[in-house]
Amino acid sequence: MRLVLQLVARLLVVVALCLGAATIWATIDAYRSVDRATAASAERVSEALEALYWRELLLRSSRAREHLVPVPEWRTIETMKLISPGICVQFEPAGAFENPLCGQSKGIGKAPPAWFAASVQTFLGNHAAVARSISTRNVTAGTVSAIADPDAAISLAWQHIVDNIHVALLMALAIAFFASLAIAHTLAPAQQIVAALQRMAHGQYRTSLPRFRSMELAMIGQAVSHLGERLAQATEERAVLTRRLLEIRSDERRALARELHDEFGQNLSAILAFASTIEATAGREQAKSDVAQDARMISQATRRIMACLRGTLNRLRHPPAEELGLEACLVDLVDSWRSQHATQPMIQLDLQGDLADVRGTVAATAYRVAQECLTNSLRHSAAREIVLRIERRTGAENALLIRVEDDGGGDAAKVAQSAGFGLTGIRERVAALGGSLSIARARRGVSVAATIPLAA
Incomplete structure (x- = not known):
């Protein structure tokens, strides 16, 4: 009541x-x-x-x-x-x-x-x-x-x-x-206080309230204003710390990629060369000898390890979107997934707006969001069609919208409550730039949408 x-x-x-x-x-x-x-x-x-x-x-x-x-x-x-x-x-x-x-x-x-x-x-x-x-x-x-x-x-x-x-x-x-x-x-100002709290719940922390005549309501309004200021300050500090954490993590990933490339890559290349020499030598003397068969198995295993290592290095390194631009990297990402999955699912790329000047951290974050959502849709659902939509909204909103929607029939509530590293990572990235991430039920599957302010 x-x-x-x-x-x-x-x-x-x-x-x-x-x-x-x-x-x-x-x-x-x-x-x-x-x-x-x-x-x-x-x-x-x-x-x-x-x-x-x-x-x-x-x-x-x-x-x-x-x-x-x-x-x-x-x-x-x-x-x-x-x-x-x-x-x-x-x-x-x-x-x-x-x-x-x-x-x-x-x-x-x-x-x-x-x-x-x-x-x-x-x-x-x-x-x-x-x-x-x-x-x-x-x-x-x-x-x-x-x-x-x-x-x-x-x-x-x-x-x-x-x-x-x-x-x-x-x-x-x-x-x-x-x-x-x-x-x-006398209690009419309470509606303004409730409206201010509702705006704060939606992220508008710095909410100004008029000065009320009642001493008690004035004290409540002042407390709400101070709370909003502290929440806004805490949110800004958290965003700064998150960005710093992402930078440190990116530096560590690059260092790890260099180590893997320098150490594992060279050693695997040497193993592959030795196995090829053994296979070629044994093939001239005895084509069907056990040594040749073992050498071929070593070569195949080494190639698989090198392929896996290349994929890991690609994920560890910074996406090329920071340097090459978002549009070209997204096209390359979708083409790579299409080449790996020739039949199903069908991946559609819908680019709206001018994305030519979207670079830097915003482009890298959008690329990571698209990459993670496509990976989840391909691995964890039986989707036959996946739509990747990138839209640049101008005007007062001035933001970049990334939406990945599939028809795999997944449960949006379970996906939203998931504590996996992939979704957690993109949430942190989007939040660090002042954006928002939402997971909702689509017509026949799950829809993941992220909004990143271009002012970031």
């Missing part, structure tokens, strides 16, 4: 938790607000009755004080206005057949669900009654007792919760939406 979606999902979980906590808090506060309304109603009614009590005391001093209140006037509209909705007030001691005076409870809210009423009563309990004395100076004046109607109290709490939850839900949705936009905007 994308990081933006993960952060948005976590934000929604946090918002949901906060919304749940706000719901619980609103439930408790709404339920306790009924207790506050009960106490406030008792206080207001007791103050109003206290005023009535003192008025009756002053106006009707001949009456006994215990008969001053309650007076009939206290159950009036003005007193009803002092009682909060859903609260009932009772004067103590109550008169005969006297019902509590209750505030208006109709239309204070919709009926709550049964589960809400049961949950509130289970966890928060019932509301307690509140009593207030009419007169603190005369305790015999009576008291006012206020209590909440349970059904009305739960309806009020439910209506309070619904009103608050609507506002909280709208705020939660707004917070989630705008926070999601802010998160997406």
Whole structure:
């Protein structure tokens, strides 16, 4: 999952938790607000009755004080206005057949669900009654007792919760939406960092990144830029070391070729001359003697060794492509393979572009790639047709493409994973020049393609 979606999902979980906590808090506060309304109603009614009590005391001093209140006037509209909705007030001691005076409870809210009423009563309990004395100076004046109607109290709490939850839900949705936009905007530079890493994976190590506003992303971008610089430097150093290694190896090959030519070649030539003399002498005296037969066997073995030595010397020496040019050497290479394999496979040489000025290390590397690929196709596959294509690409690319494709039905994956010295050698040569080597499945066999920058 994308990081933006993960952060948005976590934000929604946090918002949901906060919304749940706000719901619980609103439930408790709404339920306790009924207790506050009960106490406030008792206080207001007791103050109003206290005023009535003192008025009756002053106006009707001949009456006994215990008969001053309650007076009939206290159950009036003005007193009803002092009682909060859903609260009932009772004067103590109550008169005969006297019902509590209750505030208006109709239309204070919709009926709550049964589960809400049961949950509130289970966890928060019932509301307690509140009593207030009419007169603190005369305790015999009576008291006012206020209590909440349970059904009305739960309806009020439910209506309070619904009103608050609507506002909280709208705020939660707004917070989630705008926070999601802010998160997406903040993490937008991450796509540029990922694109830079992908370019580095394809060899473009020196990748510039803009300066990000976020400190963390700026640190990541700076680390990626430093990593690219180090990778580019390490790649350049490796290419230099590889070129130096190839030069040392080429010098050693030339020295080995000289030693083989000077020592083995001369000795084999002497052995061949001695064997020819023995064969000629024995042939004049006794044509079918054992000595003549042994001499002929020595001559044949010596010729085979000399032929093998010449082939080895040809492979050890530097290809003539460095001096003669790539095109002439490739034509000579293909002609030599055709002469050795007169029937099959058929080798096609396709040269595209101007190859006349391709010389030096690039020409030698291209020649070695073509030579190794042709050798592998001829030795390790049952190919009937091999196509060697050399293409010079101009323009911005400015590179030399070498492609060898056969129809031998080989497994490209196994060839690519091969650790043989031949493929390893051409990989190192191509990499030393800043090129690339790829092995892929062809239509009926294996295709090996190498790209060498001509700027090398």
